[in-house]
Amino acid sequence: MPLALVQAAAYIRERAPRCSVQQYLKAYRQSDSRATSLLNQEAGHLRRDASASNSVLITWQISFDHIRRTRQSAAGLLSLMSFFDRQGIQEALLRRQSSTADDGFEDDVLALRDYSFVTVTRDASTFEMHSLVQLATRTWLENEGQLDRWRAQFISNLCAELPTGEHENREKCQALFPHAQAALVQRPKDRESLEEWALLLYKAAWYAWQQGRAGEAEEMAVMSMSVRSEVLGEDDAETLSSMGMVGLARELGGKYEEAEAINRQTLARREKVLGPEHPNTLASMSNLASVLNSQGKHEEAEAMNRQTLARCEKVLGPEHPDTLGSMSNLASVLNSQGKHEEAEAMNRQTLARCEKVLGPEHPDTLGSMSNLASVLNSQGKHEEAEAMNRQTLARCEKVLGHEHPKTLTSVHCLAHLLAKQRRIDESLRLYRRASAGYNTTLGKDHPTTIACDQHYAALCTSQEQHRLVCSSSTLDSDARTSMRKRSRQSRELADVTIRSLKHQRR
Template sequence: MAYCVSSVAFGDGGRGVQVGQSNAPIQASFYYPPEPVEPTPPPFASIPFRRDPTFVNRGDILDQIGRQCSEPASRVAIVGLGGIGKSQLAIEFAYRFAAHSAEKWVFWVHASTQARVIEGFMSIADKVRLMGRNRPDADVLQLVFDWLCDGRNGKWLLVLDSADDSDVLVHSTSGDNDDGLKLVEYLPQSQNGSILITTRNKYLALRLTGTHQAIHEIGPMTKEEALMLLKKRLGTLSDANAAADLVRSLDLIPLTISQAAAYIQMRAPRTSLVRYLNEFRQSESKRVKLLSHNAGDLRRDLRQDGGASNAILTTWQLSFDHIRSRRPSAADLLSFMSFFNRQGIPKSLLRSPNNNNNAAQSINPEDIIDSDSQGSDDETENEFEDDVAMLRDYSLIMLSEDENVFEMHGLVQLAMRRWLKAQGLQDKFLEQYITVMASSFPTGNYENWTVCRALFAHVEAAAEYRPNGDNLKKTWSGLLHNGGWYEWLQGRYAVAEQMVSQGRGTREKLLGKDHEATLASMSLLSLTYLNQGRWAEAEKLQVQVMEARMAKLGADHPDTVTSMNNLGSTYCERGRWEEAEKLFMGVMEYSKAKLGEDHPDTLRSMSNLALTYMKQGRWEEAERLQMQVLKIWKTKLGADHPDTLTSMNNLASTYCDQGRWEEAHKLFMQVMETRKAKLGEDHLDTLTSMNNLASTYMYQGRWEEAEKLEAHVMETRKAKLGEDQSTYMYQGRWEEAEKLEAHVMETRKAKLGEDHPDTLTSMSNLASTWKSQGRHEEALSIMESCVQRQRQVLGLSHPFTNLSLSTLDKWTNN
């Protein structure tokens, strides 16, 4: 703007001179020509984004915001994680607010930086045509503030979008000068206006609104909302199940769903919803690639400091950078947490994580369950709580129902790990995670099950990583060994196999085949094979382990004796009773001499020997040993210990084989009730107990009780191992028996494979049902198939094979 010099005055000592150079002060006075009078426009909405035609409402949140914004001088905040849909809600609300009354103003100010806030206020000044705004000395912030405070100018709504950085609003606009004005002071509390704030920072939201009641925390969408958004974005959902799986995989976060939909549309028809989902599930690197795709969204402020990227990983990394600059210890805590399973992260493992790198001696497993029992000095605790508060304020972590357990979004963890990799920090925090987990996760023994149950998901997470450095790899393999040990005892044999196999491979490479740690992994791996009916594989490994231990440790070393015991168990499963008996007898005699009659290894060898007697029909010898073992277990471990219950179960089975149903029933009932209480109704051992109890009902003619119990087992066991359904056969209810047995057989085929011994048992049972129905040709066909597979899997000498062969010969001859 042009302006004129009105007069020039010289100070004392300078009057009457022609000035080329003067040391006297010179004072100039300026005047500004009068500005043309601009009429104030009628109220209108100034929203820099078009309305979203694919907007999905989130419950009644907009109605709640509307009621609060109708109050005079109200301030309301929408708080949540980046990409959760805060700005989309604000845009929709602004349009609804404007549509409700044409006499109201709507202004939009981007608050990512001080420059953007000042720019927003200058834009308001231009839009309402404030007098004096163009003068060089104009204080536009004050002019806009005064205008907003003037009730004569009408009602207004000011949206303060992306106010994530508290420094932008509460620090002085004059840099380090604390005397300068702060932008927050120009946000009026006017009776004729309301302010709606969107922010990732809950603490800042509280400072700006002054009350928790004015803060709306936004989390992920519901599944229904997420599916609706995906459908609106894609136009149609070709596969409803795949769509549901996809939105769950994307953590129900709106930006990730929109990003995925844009990617699919951009690459259609070569990329479909199903293909995107399959790629997303392939690997972490695939997920990173897909989530780094920056699809255009005109409703995101791309002029923010650093850019409001439409790629969700970039969006969150801006938050990580901000936290790192404000509170490095909070960023370290978030980095550490990003390696855990996203749920059930115990506070006890997080406190002072930098001090836990040598925590093998310092972490008490009981403290994992009772976090408050692990003391720490007040200063350290306060520092930790401040870190947690900051991460919670940014919605990066959440408290579960138990205040000592945290949760995170899986995709936030993924973004954090990617950020750490870019910063060259991933190995540091991965080492910290694996070291802490290895020192915290105990062996799989019964007394550790409570701790193992609480931490196992984090062991599974550790199994997905590939650490660097030989020492860390050794630590990692030990963690996987203990995790596999626990899973094996829980009856989850496939998971146990995978975990132990990983650990074994690492140990073999670093330590050698004959190292005791490697042999321990091989031994445990063989037991997972044994329980999956892969007896040949189990035997091969067990022979290798036994021979290596004999050569290295000697025949009378406890580890060698354990190997002999394991091999004997495999012989038992394969029906090689005499070989098993010989091994078990040797183990028992050694254990008695070296360890004593009441040592756990001695008792287990006695129990195994009794099993071989039972299988050979030597009931009295079996019963005598089992009674002896049960008495000692009860005294040493108590009546509810798993080893005690196994002994009771074995003794009851011996009673069954002798037709002593009432005695068997009493023991089976006690075992079942205890296992229910200790292990849960769906544990494999509990289900076995139920089946055993049902068999006593069946042989006593108590059909309804047997049927009820076996039906319950079948429903519970669908995802487990399946079970035999013979109750209906004994009642002559062939159609129901056939239906159940066919279901069991198909389930076992799917879960265990066509050649698993349990699957072959189901085939034999189904053949018997068809034979009883008069379906002779079908029965012969399936029994022939069963015998053929049993010959291959179990061998000609196995009792089960012989029984099936005998049945087949009888049917054929008749």
């Protein structure tokens, strides 16, 4: 209801003195049937408070009709804005076609602000809307047969602004990701828009994967793959890119068998379409090797990693990020097989190159640090392993956040290291944090979550048993002391009694 009052007041204020409260109420009553018609078109959350939403729709209808009559371009701007997430609508998303000061955009924004359809945030470059205003606008567009046109424009604008999911784009991706989430349920109809929609979802899935959000990454990647397969064909390079993203998302989500299957399929198609030494083919080889290692298929993983690394060094060069990724993967599988010295040497080499090429705070550099700390721990080099683990954890928290899977991996590894050193209190605290984080981020059924919970439970059980043994030992010691004391007191009493008896006999 407050929104309806705000819109009504804005309408009256804008048209005063030619519009009074009485005149507005008359128009309100006349518009009731139109608003009810709109309302009946929309199921769901609008009907949770029918009176309030009906009032909003009526006031929206009155103001929107006036804007359409007096400033058609402002009505178009509102139509476009209705598809975005209601917050953080950047100006660049709305005026891509023109950046001139006299294109009428500012006047359109002013008109929408005057009627309380939109508000401007403090930084003056982003806009916000009420969700009911957006819903009413989209419903009107659907009734008028204009929904597809404005949805296509929304997808085109957002796709052009959203970058790929590389780490260096994370801030822009973070700001635009809520709009990509809104786009997920806005599947267009025409071929051109479908291609843009699939690209948009692919880029959003890439960002979600980088952020450790496996469920969202998989959902978007699967949708992108499905559309591209339908529109472009199963063997199209872009379809294969979406397939590769599905594999990455499923591995992140702990669905290793599904990830292996789609990675094998992607690799086979890329070898056929692109050739065995194409960078995308090499990426598929690396992805497959990684998921094989995750399943304990170490020999096959090692063989594929060595083949991938050799091709990457030949095709891309020794310092290309993909080459460094292959080195890191190979070092990881070597560590899993107990080949610690070779794994340590390769991890040190990878880390040095990552710091040089990518920088000390890049996620791939942090992954190399974590891998090196792990192999040091495996060799019993606990002091160096602890120092590197703590440094990695601090950087992960700064760059990725406290709940990112890579951050939680650092927490988990440090907890494991401290437990081996019998520094139980801090280890338990870190295990508790890692377990809670994994359960929230990856889910209780993820293999990593299960492993962490098992380690945590085992340490808790060990400590409880130790406490009981100590308690039992303390009780036994106290009992023995008490028995010795009572025995000594009995002997002393007996001696006194004997002496007394002897004295009496004399």
